[in-house]
Amino acid sequence: MNRRKKIKDIYDKRMKQANLKVNPKKAKPKYISKAERAKVEAQAAEENSLSDTTLADSADAITTEEPT
Known part of the structure; x- marks a missing residue:
């Protein structure tokens, strides 16, 4: 009996x-290095600045049009 129990416990x-x-x-998210986080933040900032400038350009175009 003991031999079977020992084998079963090991198994x-x-x-x-x-x-x-x-x-x-x-439980823990995958590790992202500091350099990789900085790269992701830079890309996000670049995307935000691009979208802000396009919105500003389109807003300027709308306000500069002369109504006829």
Whole structure:
């Protein structure tokens, strides 16, 4: 009985470890380096500035049109 129990315990322990390795808990987000975060922020700022300038240009075009 003890031999079977020991083998079963070893088997259960290995299966539990294998299942944890296959399906890890995703509690923490993936690490993003400081340089990568700076690059993403720069791209976001560039997109915002581009959209702001296009909005400003279109607003200027609307206000400069002369009504007939």
